[in-house]
Amino acid sequence: MSVFPVQRSSDGEDPRFTYGLALDVARVLASHGYPDLTNPAVARGGDLVNLQDALFLFIYGPKEKL
Template sequence: MNDREYPISPAPDDDARFTFGLTVDVAAVLQSHGYPKITAGGDLVDLQQALYRFLYVGDRGDR
């Protein structure tokens, strides 16, 4: 039995919830927990890609 909620399947072609603002909000939460502030654009892009993989792709090893 699989009780996981993520990744969301099927991945929507255009999910209005997945915005740059979401990435900035997650970065702020990380900082509030003691992680370094994300200041470089490349770090924000990497974080956004990681969020996308978590939300929509998942671990390809479990498929």
């Protein structure tokens, strides 16, 4: 049984989901030999946004259709 995705709060806010979370994950990826998205010489604008999107989808699941 999986624990993710987790339930979203009714107001859609979660103080744990920050830009810093994506940076921490980016650093872990870099420590395993992947491109270092925290290095301005390496990172491209969309890479961190894509990482945040992937984390959001993993943590909270797909958005419900309205």
